[in-house]
Amino acid sequence: MREFDYQRVTDVSGALALLGDDPDARFLGGGTNLVDLMKTGVERPARLVDIRRLPLDRIEAGEDGGLRIGATVTNSDLAAHPEVRRRYPALAQAVLAGASGQLRNMATVGGNLLQRTRCGYFGDVSRPCNKRVPGSGCPAIEGEHHNHAILGASGHCVAVHPSDMGVALAAFDAVVSYETADGPGELPLSEFYLPVGDTPHLETALPSGALITGVTLPPAPVAAHSRYRKVRERASYAFAIGSVAAAVDVRDGAVHDVRLAFGAVASRPWRARTAERTLIGAQAGAEAFAAAADAELTAAEPLPHNAYKVTLMRNLMVAVLTELTEEAAR
Amino acid sequence: MAPSTSSGVTLNINGEKYTLSVDHRTTLLDALRERLDLTGTKKGCDQGQCGACTVLLDGRRVVSCLQFAVAAEGREITTIEGVADGDRLHPVQQAFLDLDGYQCGYCTPGQICSAVAMLQEHAAGWPSAVTEDVRPEAGPPPLTTDEIRERMSGNLCRCAAYVSIVDAVAKAATPLEGEAVA
Numbered sequence: 001m002r003e004f005d006y007q008r009v010t011d012v013s014g015a016l017a018l019l020g021d022d023p024d025a026r027f028l029g030g031g032t033n034l035v036d037l038m039k040t041g042v043e044r045p046a047r048l049v050d051i052r053r054l055p056l057d058r059i060e061a062g063e064d065g066g067l068r069i070g071a072t073v074t075n076s077d078l079a080a081h082p083e084v085r086r087r088y089p090a091l092a093q094a095v096l097a098g099a100s101g102q103l104r105n106m107a108t109v110g111g112n113l114l115q116r117t118r119c120g121y122f123g124d125v126s127r128p129c130n131k132r133v134p135g136s137g138c139p140a141i142e143g144e145h146h147n148h149a150i151l152g153a154s155g156h157c158v159a160v161h162p163s164d165m166g167v168a169l170a171a172f173d174a175v176v177s178y179e180t181a182d183g184p185g186e187l188p189l190s191e192f193y194l195p196v197g198d199t200p201h202l203e204t205a206l207p208s209g210a211l212i213t214g215v216t217l218p219p220a221p222v223a224a225h226s227r228y229r230k231v232r233e234r235a236s237y238a239f240a241i242g243s244v245a246a247a248v249d250v251r252d253g254a255v256h257d258v259r260l261a262f263g264a265v266a267s268r269p270w271r272a273r274t275a276e277r278t279l280i281g282a283q284a285g286a287e288a289f290a291a292a293a294d295a296e297l298t299a300a301e302p303l304p305h306n307a308y309k310v311t312l313m314r315n316l317m318v319a320v321l322t323e324l325t326e327e328a329a330r
Numbered sequence: 331m332a333p334s335t336s337s338g339v340t341l342n343i344n345g346e347k348y349t350l351s352v353d354h355r356t357t358l359l360d361a362l363r364e365r366l367d368l369t370g371t372k373k374g375c376d377q378g379q380c381g382a383c384t385v386l387l388d389g390r391r392v393v394s395c396l397q398f399a400v401a402a403e404g405r406e407i408t409t410i411e412g413v414a415d416g417d418r419l420h421p422v423q424q425a426f427l428d429l430d431g432y433q434c435g436y437c438t439p440g441q442i443c444s445a446v447a448m449l450q451e452h453a454a455g456w457p458s459a460v461t462e463d464v465r466p467e468a469g470p471p472p473l474t475t476d477e478i479r480e481r482m483s484g485n486l487c488r489c490a491a492y493v494s495i496v497d498a499v500a501k502a503a504t505p506l507e508g509e510a511v512a
């Protein structure tokens with residue numbers, strides 16, 4: 001590991017000043033991704049600015065039904081918060097489905113959004129990888145890609161974003177707030193992650209040197225009846241091979257409102273807007289759910305070893321929507 | 331301010347203060363084991379995946395292999411050497427002894443530290459990934475075997491002593507249930 005300077009900050013302006021525009025400096029959140037990547041040599045910062053003691057560790061429950069979540073709130077505190085569990089149960093479930101109790105106690109909301117892909121070639125500095133070394137190639141396309149993208153990928157990178165939390169945030173129209181030396185800014189999560197194209201090394205639209213300060217969830221009554229379901233290769237403590245965050249409001253048998261997002265299928269949490277549009281006004285039931293899933297997944301471009309994900313996501317979406325509607329009817 | 335790559339730190343471990351100079355690259359795990367002779371905390375994967383290095387930071391369980399020592403300054407660190415109350419074993423330790431919650435014992439300090447904090451998380455009403463209904467109205471989930479397994483899934487056991495580990499945690503949970511949590 002490269003030697004590094006370490007500074008701890010207690011206010012946002014101090015954090016921004018210390019990071020400056022130094023490309024070799026990084027903010028240190030819980031460190032559960034950054035420290036791991038420093039050990040393997042994927043990340044080689046010369047300075048760490050420790051932001052864990054910034055006053056961004058609060059969750060404010062708005063009177064309007066929304067939530068404002070500070071960037072350094074731990075994953076554990078997010079999932080345990082009564083208003084998160086009441087207003088957006090799928091968000092609490094998504095966070096609880098990720099990592100382990102120990103890691104969730106360390107991991108922060110900001111760091112979770114910015115965690116890097118678990119593609120094995122990305123993590124192995126002896127291999128080429130366009131995301132890590134632009135222009136070096138993508139061995140996953142011809143190699144090991146059973147847990148890679150089926151949607152929105154490119155010939156330059158087929159990696160998936162591993163966050164569970166992000167999938168629920170995407171379903172509920174989260175907005176990311178940040179600060180830069182030039183002032184504050186906001187990005188809806190739908191614009192936060194950049195399309196892959198031929199620049200897989202550029203992952204987000206955050207200005208360089210920006211500090212994420214928090215995430216805002218607008219009020220969404222439909223989210224009170226929501227669920228996150230994750231499929232993985234062992235029962236617990238593993239990354240998703242596919243996941244769904246869903247919320248649905250059925251009135252007189254017809255879909256009045258619905259939110260759907262997929263995890264582990266694309267370079268970003270995948271908001272399934274085509275499926276949502278197909279469903280609005282439709283008669284709630286397995287037939288409509290399957291048709292909506294198919295509409296979303298016609299865009300899928302599976303690789304030789306991950307075509308199973310198309311079927312998996314279709315069945316998962318139908319199952320979760322069926323559960324939610326049956327429960328609501330009881 | 332010239333950048334420096336090491337710092338003098340004071341670590342508060344098991345109620346005692348230790349002052350030392352650390353290279354910033356030193357993890358809390360390596361500081362405990364290599365510098366402070368607190369070798370109860372074990373190194374398994376060194377990548378956050380196995381839980382052998384679990385310690386408590388301000389009362390919460392964390393993996394010490396992904397925690398830089400310098401960043402732990404000013405926080406209360408509890409290791410396996412500090413969970414007992416003097417000569418009186420912690421109920422979790424006693425239950426592991428009574429029910430053989432181990433084979434080789436390598437993962438055991440991490441399992442015990444993890445369980446100590448996990449029982450407090452549960453007593454505080456935290457749901458888990460297997461909790462049927464996470465809404466606060468549903469009330470705290472009973473600590474079933476499934477709940478214990480899920481909540482302890484961050485601690486791997488190479489000997490697969492899981493059956494007795496779960497039994498030990500369940501036994502330790504009984505007197506703790508209902509107790510207030512810090």
Ligand SMILES: Cc1cc2nc3c(=O)[nH]c(=O)nc-3n(C[C@H](O)[C@H](O)[C@H](O)COP(=O)(O)OP(=O)(O)OC[C@H]3O[C@@H](n4cnc5c(N)ncnc54)[C@H](O)[C@@H]3O)c2cc1C
Nearest residue numbers: 029030031032033034098099108110111112114163164212
């Ligand atoms: C064994 C293991 C299993 C895991 N399993 C899962 C899983 O199943 N599901 C899942 O979703 N995740 C999983 N994770 C990933 C984990 O959720 C992330 O590592 C964690 O959320 C990252 O948060 P952090 O605060 O530790 O980030 P850090 O590691 O501190 O930072 C990550 C990146 O974000 C930057 N950063 C951090 N905070 C900010 C900020 N406020 N503003 C700007 N930049 C910032 C850092 O500079 C760094 O580049 C797992 C991790 C491990 C080690």
Ligand code: SF4
Nearest residue numbers: 119129138157158159
């Ligand atoms: S899929 Fe992306 S991250 Fe993986 S090797 Fe290809 S370029 Fe790298």
Ligand code: FES
Nearest residue numbers: 374375376381395
């Ligand atoms: S040694 Fe820290 S989790 Fe394995």
Ligand code: FES
Nearest residue numbers: 433435487488489
């Ligand atoms: S008892 Fe041997 S690793 Fe758990």
